[in-house]
Amino acid sequence: MLKACPVRYGSGNERIELEIGTKDNTMAPTATASTTGTLINYSTEGGLAWIEMNDPPANTYTHEMMLQLDAAILRARFDGDVHVIILRGAGEKFFSAGANIKMLASVTPEFKYYFCLHANETLSRLEQTPKLVLAALNGHTVGGGLEIALAADIRLARRDAGKIGLPEVALGVLPGTGGTQRLARLVGKSRAIELMATGRTFSFEEAEEIGLVNQVFDRDGFFEQVTEYAKQFVPPRKAARAVGRIKRAVCSGLEMSFGDSLALERELQQHLFQSEDAHEGLAAYVEKRTPNFKAK
Secondary structure, three states, rough: OOOOEEEEEEHHHHOEEEEEEOOEEEEEOOOOHHOOOEEEEEEEOOOOOEEEEEOOOOOOOOOOHHHHHHHHHHHHHHHHOOOOOEEEOOOOOEEEEOEEEHHHHOOOOHHHHHHHHHHHHHHHHHHOOOOOEEEEEEEEEEEEEHHHHOOOEEEEOOOOOEEEEHHOOOOOOOOOOOOOOOOHHOOOHHHHHHOOOHHOOHHOOOOHHHHOOOEOOOOOOOHHHHHHHOOOOOOOOHHHHHHHHHHHHHHOOOOOOOHHHHHHHHHHHHHHHHHHHHHHHHHHHHOOOOOOOOOO
């Protein structure tokens, strides 16, 4: 007989429970929302591309969702009218609780390996896309959900909307979609090890204090605030090509030697010097007027 068994992330008042199916004390396979079609909602407006994870209640991801997320990232990358990509979760309670535990319990170790490999490739593609990526954390952001957010450039959170953390140790595994590497690069080695080894989940306000979250916005009108924040990086207010190359220089340069990263910076700068936006920016400065950038 199938019964509900809660998996608990965190401890005490910080506990987040997700139910998984069990039968005879064994995790059981499940039919996920992946069988129903659209797991990623994609829309664009005013230079912004919204990518919404949509598998309620916790927006957990399966291989099918990752395939759709990968496709949405590529769609936004190739769209010349998109300058900022925004990730969000459907509903009010979760950005994402990470990988679908029922799915992982029902597949072979080989499938798990290729599942994690593809998820890593997808998030690397997001991270290396030369367009600014924002993660709008509208609810609990735990496990693989935080790993997705870590691949974004900027994380914006909704006040009192949930917990954040990497509690995979409670399942006997480690954060396997880039979490061990990206968290350490963001908050430092010692703090990252502590957070992952304890599996502690904590508030968005504390996440802001340690540099894991960039800003915490008020609950009311959260997505409107995110939209206004994102618009500052869209032409004509900003040279979107320059923003993208800044990201490229930082993300790629951090993985190189200092000398090689400076060489990359010079090459990217040379490309920008040849752009219409650079000509416009320099001319506007000399003429003491506001530049009108066109992402060209």
